[in-house]
Amino acid sequence: MSDLARDPPRAVRREREDTPAPVGRECVPSCEGGARVPPRRHSALRMRTFETIERLFVMCGGRRFYRARHLAPGRFLVREELVRVAGLAPDLAGFTIAQLSDLHAGPFLGGGDLAEVVARVNAAAPDVVAITGDLITRKWEEALLVLPDLARLESRFGTFAVFGNHDYKDRREGRIAAAYAEHGIRFLRNACQRIDVGRGTIALVGVEDLEEGKIVDVDGARRDVRPGDVEVVLCHNPMGARVFARAGCAVILAGHTHGGQVDLPWFRTLGPQHPGLRIDLGATSLIVSRGLGVVGVPLRYRAPTDVVIVKLEPA
Numbered sequence: 001m002s003d004l005a006r007d008p009p010r011a012v013r014r015e016r017e018d019t020p021a022p023v024g025r026e027c028v029p030s031c032e033g034g035a036r037v038p039p040r041r042h043s044a045l046r047m048r049t050f051e052t053i054e055r056l057f058v059m060c061g062g063r064r065f066y067r068a069r070h071l072a073p074g075r076f077l078v079r080e081e082l083v084r085v086a087g088l089a090p091d092l093a094g095f096t097i098a099q100l101s102d103l104h105a106g107p108f109l110g111g112g113d114l115a116e117v118v119a120r121v122n123a124a125a126p127d128v129v130a131i132t133g134d135l136i137t138r139k140w141e142e143a144l145l146v147l148p149d150l151a152r153l154e155s156r157f158g159t160f161a162v163f164g165n166h167d168y169k170d171r172r173e174g175r176i177a178a179a180y181a182e183h184g185i186r187f188l189r190n191a192c193q194r195i196d197v198g199r200g201t202i203a204l205v206g207v208e209d210l211e212e213g214k215i216v217d218v219d220g221a222r223r224d225v226r227p228g229d230v231e232v233v234l235c236h237n238p239m240g241a242r243v244f245a246r247a248g249c250a251v252i253l254a255g256h257t258h259g260g261q262v263d264l265p266w267f268r269t270l271g272p273q274h275p276g277l278r279i280d281l282g283a284t285s286l287i288v289s290r291g292l293g294v295v296g297v298p299l300r301y302r303a304p305t306d307v308v309i310v311k312l313e314p315a
């Protein structure tokens, strides 16, 4: 049994009134055998049922409804998360990361639908924009639908991204990365981007998805991190948080859960395990975005769309 499996569960801190209750077989991020998480597989019958329901919602104007209900001004949350870091270099005080997650471009989210979100992020004048996976739902080409919107994101040091489990559909994720690179958006695939700010450095570490990535190389991703760097990990699935927390990073940004999407008891069993929105693991803050898109139905209940604005301050 691994150390991770032996670890006792930690309490989940509910940050806000609207934080959904943890659900699933275990309410803490954990995994066995390193950073991998067994992929969830649905039966062919269940997948056909999902697709039929999705088509019905599309025919009934699901995309228009979703944009008006969840992506219009005032309809998505701007979550501000303050992270206090011990020994933070004065030049890094106030360093700001804007996180977008789980866009799921496709039947219910397409070109222009993120215009208000992009405007709100740009208004926050972040230092970095981080996209934490699931750009698509079914086909790699869907990622191109939202690329013009995402290309308008503005920040001091650029936009970085990691893949989520959906993005590996037909193993075409390389095409997404190439298309996005043409617009200056870099995918961190088991890789690190160090960002020097005066006398401080942010090490932005990105890993392949823990369920579907062919190689999840945590050590390789962290190879360029140096002592004194403030490490910020982008990891689509929050289930691997303990691996990175143990390595001593300051922040882990994840998505994947959609905040439950439709936060009702039966629906919760259909989606991924939901550990909460913010969990402190020692000196590491795990921050989980509810995301901006949906899967299956253009509906959210007690799980509003959100953009997360993470600000670093000295402890």
Ligand SMILES: [Fe+2]
Pocket: 102, 104, 134, 164, 256, 257, 258, 291
């Ligand atoms: Fe997702």
